[in-house]
Every structure is written in C-alpha cells, then in structure tokens.
Amino acid sequence: MTEEHLHVRKGAAASHDGMTAPPRKTFRKKTAAPPDLNAIADGVVNGSVKELAKAITFIESNAASHYNYGQDLLQKLLPHTGKAIRIGITGVPGAGKSTFIESFGMMLCDAGYRVAVLAIDPSSSISGGSILGDKTRMERLAKHPNAFIRPSPSGGTLGGVHRKTRETLALCESAGFDVILIETVGVGQSEFIVRSMVDFFMLLTLTGAGDELQGMKKGIMELADAIVVNKADGANKPLAEKTKREYNQILHFLQPATKGWQSKAYTCSALKNEGMESIWSVIEEFRETAEKSGVLQERRRSQTREWLHTLIMEQLQNHFYRHPYVKEQIGRLEQGAMDGTITPSQAAEQLFKHVYGQD
Amino acid sequence: MTEEHLHVRKGAAASHDGMTAPPRKTFRKKTAAPPDLNAIADGVVNGSVKELAKAITFIESNAASHYNYGQDLLQKLLPHTGKAIRIGITGVPGAGKSTFIESFGMMLCDAGYRVAVLAIDPSSSISGGSILGDKTRMERLAKHPNAFIRPSPSGGTLGGVHRKTRETLALCESAGFDVILIETVGVGQSEFIVRSMVDFFMLLTLTGAGDELQGMKKGIMELADAIVVNKADGANKPLAEKTKREYNQILHFLQPATKGWQSKAYTCSALKNEGMESIWSVIEEFRETAEKSGVLQERRRSQTREWLHTLIMEQLQNHFYRHPYVKEQIGRLEQGAMDGTITPSQAAEQLFKHVYGQD
Structure with a gap:
C-alpha cells in the first residue's frame, strides 16, 4: 500500500458528493485521456490494491467526471x-x-x-x-x-x-x-x-x-x-x-x-x-x-433498498434546503412557528409554493 | 358532546391532508356562506366544545377550503x-x-x-x-x-x-x-x-x-x-x-x-x-x-421546529414519490439495485434527472 491511499483529496469549490447534480463543466485543464475503466475493473477483480485505490479515488472525488468514472466502475464490479x-x-x-x-x-x-x-x-x-x-x-x-x-x-x-x-x-x-x-x-x-x-x-x-x-x-x-x-x-x-x-x-x-x-x-x-x-x-x-x-440475505437486500431511498431523501432535502428562497426564509419561518405567529403547516406551504410553484 | 364528534369524514377522491397542494377546485356545490372564523375562534377561547368541534372538523377535513379555514383558525388561536x-x-x-x-x-x-x-x-x-x-x-x-x-x-x-x-x-x-x-x-x-x-x-x-x-x-x-x-x-x-x-x-x-x-x-x-x-x-x-x-420550554420549542421540518420532509417525499415517472420506475430501479445491475447512486440520479430536469 502506498502513501496515496491516505491522501485526503481537497474538493473543488463545487463539491460533488452525489447529493447534488454534477456540475456541467470543471474548470481544470484536461491532463490525460480518459482512464481505461475496463482495465481498472479487471485489476480490481484480480485483487490489485493499486487499481482498487484508483477506483476508490474516483468514488471519493469531488470532480464530476471522476464521479461518473467511479459509478461506471462500480456498476462493472457489482457482480463481484x-x-x-x-x-x-x-x-x-x-x-x-x-x-x-x-x-x-x-x-x-x-x-x-x-x-x-x-x-x-x-x-x-x-x-x-x-x-x-x-x-x-x-x-x-x-x-x-x-x-x-x-x-x-x-x-x-x-x-x-x-x-x-x-x-x-x-x-x-x-x-x-x-x-x-x-x-x-x-x-x-x-x-x-x-x-x-x-x-x-x-x-x-x-x-x-x-x-x-x-x-x-x-x-x-x-x-x-x-x-x-x-x-x-x-x-x-x-x-x-x-x-x-x-x-x-x-x-x-x-x-x-x-x-x-x-x-x-x-x-x-x-x-x-x-x-x-x-x-x-x-x-x-x-x-x-x-x-x-435467510436473514442475512434479506438484510442485505433491504439495506440496498433502504440505501436507494436514503440517497433519494438526502438529495430531496439538499435540493430544497439549498434553494435561495428557502435559505433566506427558513430561519424567519422557524422563529415564527416557535413564537406562534404562523402555523408550521402554513410555513411549510409558503416555502413549497415558492420552490415548486404550486397552487 | 354530540355524536358528530365521532363521525368519520370520508374524504373526496383527491384527499387533502396537508401533504400535497390543495386541489384548486372542489366539485361540490357551495351550500353556505363562508363560516365566521372570528366567531368560532372566540367560541373556542371561551371554552365552547361545540365551536371546538367545528374547528377540529375543518382541521381534519380533506376539502381544500376547509383546510384553509382550519389553518386560519389555528393561527388565530395559537396565542392561546x-x-x-x-x-x-x-x-x-x-x-x-x-x-x-x-x-x-x-x-x-x-x-x-x-x-x-x-x-x-x-x-x-x-x-x-x-x-x-x-x-x-x-x-x-x-x-x-x-x-x-x-x-x-x-x-x-x-x-x-x-x-x-x-x-x-x-x-x-x-x-x-x-x-x-x-x-x-x-x-x-x-x-x-x-x-x-x-x-x-x-x-x-x-x-x-x-x-x-x-x-x-x-x-x-x-x-x-x-x-x-x-x-x-x-x-x-x-x-x-x-x-x-x-x-x-x-x-x-x-x-x-x-x-x-x-x-x-x-x-x-x-x-x-x-x-x-x-x-x-x-x-x-x-x-x-x-x-x-427550562427543559420543558426548550422541548416545546424544538418540537415545533422539528415539526416544521417533518412537514417539509413529508411534503418533499410526497411530491417526489407521487411523480408519474417515479411511480412507474421506482420498482424496477429498486429491483435493479438489489440485483446489482445498477448502483443505488445511478438509480437515484436517473429519477432526479426526470423529476427535476437536472443534468
């Protein structure tokens, strides 16, 4: 194992942790041809720690292209x-x-x-x-x-x-x-x-x-x-x-x-x-x-299902709470609800109207 | 207390439980002038069980207009x-x-x-x-x-x-x-x-x-x-x-x-x-x-704040999971994730792209 395994990658300003849509562009120069994902996947399956570390680096990266490489690799490797x-x-x-x-x-x-x-x-x-x-x-x-x-x-x-x-x-x-x-x-x-x-x-x-x-x-x-x-x-x-x-x-x-x-x-x-x-x-x-x-198999299947829904929930919350209107209003509405000047239902509806334009 | 307190209101096809946007129209005839909310609120504050039951009926109703009456009443009554x-x-x-x-x-x-x-x-x-x-x-x-x-x-x-x-x-x-x-x-x-x-x-x-x-x-x-x-x-x-x-x-x-x-x-x-x-x-x-x-006061304040965020989360989930594309695809994507043909991250992203039109 080399030192790079322990290297902590500092993310770009726009971090991509799978919680938000990947940025369309990254403002860094293309330095190399796209990696040969099949070769990396083969290396991982054959137990190469070096290729494994490469794959993990993609999974952990905050750059959109790396994130996509990581997901593609993961999909190739899931059967194993x-x-x-x-x-x-x-x-x-x-x-x-x-x-x-x-x-x-x-x-x-x-x-x-x-x-x-x-x-x-x-x-x-x-x-x-x-x-x-x-x-x-x-x-x-x-x-x-x-x-x-x-x-x-x-x-x-x-x-x-x-x-x-x-x-x-x-x-x-x-x-x-x-x-x-x-x-x-x-x-x-x-x-x-x-x-x-x-x-x-x-x-x-x-x-x-x-x-x-x-x-x-x-x-x-x-x-x-x-x-x-x-x-x-x-x-x-x-x-x-x-x-x-x-x-x-x-x-x-x-x-x-x-x-x-x-x-x-x-x-x-x-x-x-x-x-x-x-x-x-x-x-x-x-x-x-x-x-x-069969409890183990059932646990793993339900863990995967729950994992999908956890990802969805986290993305939903990020999408909502990062909305400029929500960021601006949430503190005031929380305060209003705690002080009893607005009902929580009204506060939630006010935010929803603005974010999703309903009603 | 009269029998009506125990009456279970059957909702219209489109139910309004505060989780979705109120329907724009209800297809029932207007039978009466809007209720005098101030009079009801006064009655409740004066301890009238009859007016209280009326107010609760609005809160519990699945009709959009009633829901709004309920919220208005609640806001008037919060100080009490x-x-x-x-x-x-x-x-x-x-x-x-x-x-x-x-x-x-x-x-x-x-x-x-x-x-x-x-x-x-x-x-x-x-x-x-x-x-x-x-x-x-x-x-x-x-x-x-x-x-x-x-x-x-x-x-x-x-x-x-x-x-x-x-x-x-x-x-x-x-x-x-x-x-x-x-x-x-x-x-x-x-x-x-x-x-x-x-x-x-x-x-x-x-x-x-x-x-x-x-x-x-x-x-x-x-x-x-x-x-x-x-x-x-x-x-x-x-x-x-x-x-x-x-x-x-x-x-x-x-x-x-x-x-x-x-x-x-x-x-x-x-x-x-x-x-x-x-x-x-x-x-x-x-x-x-x-x-x-001060633990009691703090508990109540944080309960109210959490209540607002619970409402938001429930509405977010309803908004997402009731989307026609999500309803159609979620079962297949869950199965794919459990069978290992797609990563949960990819499955979540596919749904998000369609619902929110993100990259």
Whole structure:
C-alpha cells in the first residue's frame, strides 16, 4: 500500500458528493485521456490494491467526471460483490477501537484472510481531515500484505461520507477482501449509518457498565449483535467479567438486533491479544445462522433498498434546503412557528409554493 | 358532546391532508356562506366544545377550503395555546390503556381539571376507521362535562394523521383544556410521533417484564418518562411489584428520556382506581422540575421546529414519490439495485434527472 491511499483529496469549490447534480463543466485543464475503466475493473477483480485505490479515488472525488468514472466502475464490479463478511465496530472514545482492530485484523491476516478496514467519521465533514484510519494508529496491520486500510472520506456532507464509504465497501468486496471492518467514532448518526451497511455490528466498551451506559447514545445497545468489554486483563479482569454479566442481563430484556440471534456480551483484551479467536467464532456462528435462516440475505437486500431511498431523501432535502428562497426564509419561518405567529403547516406551504410553484 | 364528534369524514377522491397542494377546485356545490372564523375562534377561547368541534372538523377535513379555514383558525388561536400539560400514553394491546385513561381522566375531571383525550392510530389510515377514541370504551369519561374525547383522525397518510392530531392538540389547548392525553396503539412509528408532541410520555405495561420487553419495539423504553405496570391488584400484585423492580433496574442503565429527570417504574390498578393519584403527582413533579430547569420550554420549542421540518420532509417525499415517472420506475430501479445491475447512486440520479430536469 502506498502513501496515496491516505491522501485526503481537497474538493473543488463545487463539491460533488452525489447529493447534488454534477456540475456541467470543471474548470481544470484536461491532463490525460480518459482512464481505461475496463482495465481498472479487471485489476480490481484480480485483487490489485493499486487499481482498487484508483477506483476508490474516483468514488471519493469531488470532480464530476471522476464521479461518473467511479459509478461506471462500480456498476462493472457489482457482480463481484457480496462475498465478504461486513462487520461494523463502534465504541466510546478510549474503548480501544484501534488496538482492537489491529489485534483482530492481524489475527485474521495471519490466518490468510484479506482484511479491509474502512471508517466513517462524520467529524471529517467539518474538519476536512480524518482522525480515523490513520496508519500510524495501526502500524503493524498497515504493513501486512493482506490488509488494506482506508481512512474516512472527507469533505462534503455526512450523506456524501455515507455514500463514499458504502461504495468503497463494494469495491473492496469486488477486490476479493474476505472481511470488511467499518469503524466509527460514534458522532451524530454514524452508528446508525454503519449499522445500515454491515452484517454484524459490534459495540466495544469498557468496565463500569452503569456509567458507560449512562453516556451511551439512545438505542445503540439495541443495534449490537455483540457487546465486547475490552481491557479484560490484569487487575481489571474480574471487573470486566462483572460488566459482561450486567450487559448480558440487559441484553436479555432487549429485542435482538438480528432476528434469530441472541446478542450477548463478551470480554477481551486487545492489548494482550486475548479473546480475539472467540470473537471471530461468534461472528462465524452468526454468519452461519443468519445465512441458513435467510436473514442475512434479506438484510442485505433491504439495506440496498433502504440505501436507494436514503440517497433519494438526502438529495430531496439538499435540493430544497439549498434553494435561495428557502435559505433566506427558513430561519424567519422557524422563529415564527416557535413564537406562534404562523402555523408550521402554513410555513411549510409558503416555502413549497415558492420552490415548486404550486397552487 | 354530540355524536358528530365521532363521525368519520370520508374524504373526496383527491384527499387533502396537508401533504400535497390543495386541489384548486372542489366539485361540490357551495351550500353556505363562508363560516365566521372570528366567531368560532372566540367560541373556542371561551371554552365552547361545540365551536371546538367545528374547528377540529375543518382541521381534519380533506376539502381544500376547509383546510384553509382550519389553518386560519389555528393561527388565530395559537396565542392561546401552551398552558396544558401534554401527556402521551402507549402500551401493548391488553395493557389496559382505555381503562387507565378512563380512571385517570375521571379522577382529574372530578378534581375540576378539563381533560381532552386524543388518539393516533395509524391503522385508521388503512381501514378508514379508528379503533381508538371510541366513546363506548370510555363510557363514564365521555359523559363527564369536563372531558372531551376525539377519536384518531382517519383517511390520508400517516403524515396526515400526524398533522391533524398535532393541530387538534393546539385547538384543545386554546379551548382551555388543562390536560391533553394522547393515546396510541403503537403501530408503525406512532410512539415516536406521539413522543414528538408531548411533554411527558408514559409506557403502560403488565407483569412479566422479560416477556413484555421481548415483544417491545426497539427504543421505546428510552422514550418513556415513566413506566406504569397496570393490573397491580389481587394475586397479581406481588408479581407487578417484581416487574416494577426489574424495569427500574433497566431504566437505571438507560439514558433518561428527559434531561434532568430519572424515569422510573410504578404500579397501578386502573380497574380498582389504585395508584392514579401517585401517577398524577409524578407528572406534576415532572412538570415543575422541567419548567424550572427550562427543559420543558426548550422541548416545546424544538418540537415545533422539528415539526416544521417533518412537514417539509413529508411534503418533499410526497411530491417526489407521487411523480408519474417515479411511480412507474421506482420498482424496477429498486429491483435493479438489489440485483446489482445498477448502483443505488445511478438509480437515484436517473429519477432526479426526470423529476427535476437536472443534468
């Protein structure tokens, strides 16, 4: 893997993240002939990390022509997707996500699996840079020939980050990666976004369930196919076991995240490399169970359908809220509604009349 | 209260639920001069249930002119809203919601409070009739001069039912009702809708927390400001107390539904009229706490702001999904995305190009 994988592309003024219509023209000189998309696609299918990185760069690019190349490539590669197990990982800051992914990923890579690590970090939309997927956080894994680490795409809206990660996941699958790990820091709606694109969702946590849970986002536990209490080593081990039991008690009462699968809590020590094999066994058992019952296939189909409607909704909102009249009036109308001088229905109708010229 | 309150208006072919532009013409003969909206508004403010029912009928009507009368009335009445305590009640079928509301409502009415009972029943969108708010379910309460019972509005989309209930709530407040109870059967997203329009949200349940919870919708417990275990009478009482303790254990770990308020579990017997006063004390304490901290005022303001954006989103979706091209193509594109012959991004763009004529 070369340094360019981690290069953060700064978008042009008019960003294209799939949320708005591509600009008709780009004001940059044509520097080269169009890329040979068939050759790139062939390279990806044959497992070339170099061609994969090229394809991802198109998917992540904010230039309209690149965006179109990316979509064409993706369409060519779609028939080769679907074979990996997609695993989402979230957890509070300090839970040890990087250490876990490095330890877990190394075990899989050493066993011969090819592992791709992606990330969704909504804060990268704001800062323009990503704190996740940094190779320095996972130095050993980054050097492993079976591993591919890609930081969270940056720039554009959260919807853009969402689309780019989802499409990168498909590209990695078509390149023959067996395991896709998607990490998130859990800012904003990012856990729900990751849950909507993975088969198995894991919550990494620490001892002290009570305190942890109090700070936990609402509904997160109910998304998890497994809760893993990390740092179960040394003097902390008995406490971690106690925390595990507390989580199991709560999980027992909650609806399962996946039909036919009882989510449970486990302990591990990513630092000491303990418990990694048993977590992988749990995931393998999950896959077997969910494939047999058809729940996995159904989940993937409905995830794709929902993904289409999410894209539509995001585009609709962008189209509406970026309209000059809406941008100018929305604050005043919100205020009016909150102050009780206009009904929300009237406020909405006023905006619609101007944007869509109805009535 | 007269029988007309329960009359379910059957909409014309082109229904107007605030989700689409009002039809330009209605094909019914003009039967009367336009209503005197100022007189109706004055009547409502003076507490006339007859004028209130008239106003609600406009709000619920599917005719464009009536819809506009309703909005004008609502705007006139908005300054008189905001004084009631808004309580949402949900629970599994069999939990005894009707009995609870009758018992609780009677206690309040006898104490001199004026109580309005509304309902959100999404199934009424499908069946055209409502199973909630039926006077026969709350015979004693329906006859009390301090009570006003209105069934779930029917016809149109869930968005329409949502808007109508929300606006009816405002009308009831302007008519001087002190307590608004909004009941829901918990179909679809209805608990989330009710939560988005009330101050205090209560989950009514039964003994056997484990089993109950397994069948409980995800995230519902985290919406509740109180969980009330009903039917705590006779031989069932010790079991109900045990269930209460189990709920309290879980609630302790969950994030509070309202900042600064620890949600707890309680027992009651609606049938035996036991525990009603203590539940009312809890709600009064909640109101005092949340008003003092400003959380209540902030909740109401943000509910109004979110309500405006919910209306916008619903209208955007209706505008898009009712477009003839979208209606014709969406099924094929969904299938293509699920089968992997087209990327969801391409499918979304194809629809957008046709609807909004973008590049």
